[in-house]
Amino acid sequence: xxxxxxTGKNTKTNKTLSLISFFIGLQFTLIFLFGCHTNKVTxxxxxxxxxxxxxxxxxxxxxxxxxxxxxxxxxxxSARLLHTYILVERNRExxxxxxxxxxxxxxxxxxxxxxxxxxxxxEQLGKTNAITGICNPEFVMLxxxxxxxxxxxxxxxxxGQNPNLERIIDEHPDVLMPSPFENSGGYGRLSSLNIPxxxxxDYLEVSALARAEWMRFYGRLLGCSQKADSxxxxxxxxxxxxxxxxxxATKRPTLLCEMRTGATWFVSGGNTASGxxxxxxxxxxxxSDYTKNATALTFESVFEKAQDADIWLIKYNxxxxxxYEQMKQDYAPYANFKAWKEKNIYGCNTRYIPFYEExxxxxxxxxxxxxxxxxxxxxxxxPLRYFKKLN
Numbered sequence: 001x002x003x004x005x006x007t008g009k010n011t012k013t014n015k016t017l018s019l020i021s022f023f024i025g026l027q028f029t030l031i032f033l034f035g036c037h038t039n040k041v042t043x044x045x046x047x048x049x050x051x052x053x054x055x056x057x058x059x060x061x062x063x064x065x066x067x068x069x070x071x072x073x074x075x076x077x078s079a080r081l082l083h084t085y086i087l088v089e090r091n092r093e094x095x096x097x098x099x100x101x102x103x104x105x106x107x108x109x110x111x112x113x114x115x116x117x118x119x120x121x122x123e124q125l126g127k128t129n130a131i132t133g134i135c136n137p138e139f140v141m142l143x144x145x146x147x148x149x150x151x152x153x154x155x156x157x158x159x160g161q162n163p164n165l166e167r168i169i170d171e172h173p174d175v176l177m178p179s180p181f182e183n184s185g186g187y188g189r190l191s192s193l194n195i196p197x198x199x200x201x202d203y204l205e206v207s208a209l210a211r212a213e214w215m216r217f218y219g220r221l222l223g224c225s226q227k228a229d230s231x232x233x234x235x236x237x238x239x240x241x242x243x244x245x246x247x248x249a250t251k252r253p254t255l256l257c258e259m260r261t262g263a264t265w266f267v268s269g270g271n272t273a274s275g276x277x278x279x280x281x282x283x284x285x286x287x288s289d290y291t292k293n294a295t296a297l298t299f300e301s302v303f304e305k306a307q308d309a310d311i312w313l314i315k316y317n318x319x320x321x322x323x324y325e326q327m328k329q330d331y332a333p334y335a336n337f338k339a340w341k342e343k344n345i346y347g348c349n350t351r352y353i354p355f356y357e358e359x360x361x362x363x364x365x366x367x368x369x370x371x372x373x374x375x376x377x378x379x380x381x382x383p384l385r386y387f388k389k390l391n
Contacts (some may be wrong), residue, residue: 107223208363281370
């Protein structure tokens with residue numbers, strides 16, 4: 001009897017120990033699975049380091065021993081991915097059991113670029129030698145790039161909407177770098193060239209620092225991740241220091257931006273990178289309650305909301321600088337705005353000022369300009385870089 005009771009107790013104890021061992025094992029298994037990002041990588045035997053991105057919402061970067069994964073989220077459908085890239089060093093054999101995605105050999109040595117914005121970033125990173133072709137080069141103002149175009153070191157690939165495929169094939173680029181658009185129908189014949197297409201969705205980020213943070217992805221493409229990271233952290237520091245200065249401002253001037261195009265006036269919403277920057281610079285942006293990237297309004301709608309705006313900012317592309325008289329000749333009702341009457345309009349002539357080249361990845365430079373306009377008492381010394389008062 002005694003032996004029988006002890007055996008029952010031992011059996012019970014063994015079951016308890018087995019259950020404890022099972023739950024401990026399950027716990028370690030779950031920790032391992034989540035630590036290895038198995039939701040992103042099909043091979044659960046690899047553990048990667050997720051690069052911390054503090055601003056970019058459309059970008060994920062995970063680095064592994066022999067490759068990196070970059071995921072771009074769909075800007076128009078948050079439940080889907082736009083693209084997944086597998087970055088592998090070009091002097092290595094492809095690792096086994098790679099997850100699904102577009103394989104890109106890095107560092108990229110030959111790129112066809114569709115935007116002057118990214119040409120400027122390549123120049124900042126010291127990688128202009130990696131540019132083999134540019135679409136719409138007439139919009140590129142950078143002297144070094146223009147010189148290489150004239151010398152034939154960089155090829156003109158034609159219109160970005162309809163690039164010269166034969167020329168692209170002849171140049172054997174490692175990557176193509178267009179910007180995606182909603183409902184664009186894809187990239188047509190480009191997709192059949194078997195050349196990785198890097199979808200440059202940075203312009204769809206919702207803040208200036210979020211867009212600038214994409215340079216950390218582009219730096220990894222070009223094999224200069226440390227330089228790109230360092231450059232971004234410097235931009236971030238400068239931007240945040242400027243926003244702290246704005247906290248000293250006691251009043252926020254009301255702001256109107258741009259002009260009508262034909263019969264339509266497009267305004268940026270408050271949740272866009274530009275809308276948020278106006279607020280960061282200490283302005284009361286009058287269209288901050290709009291939610292879309294660009295809302296098409298009639299002149300009458302804009303006038304009703306912004307006729308008494310304190311300051312008016314305009315970007316334009318003309319052979320000569322815009323003047324008040326020219327604005328009135330172009331459209332007489334402009335003269336009814338308070339900012340026109342009080343001569344408080346600032347213009348940026350993008351014909352010769354590198355606004356679009358510099359500001360996306362160096363937003364602190366634009367923020368500094370805006371603060372000087374909205375609150376000149378906070379930054380009284382330095383001259384304006386992009387804008388100036390209209391004649």
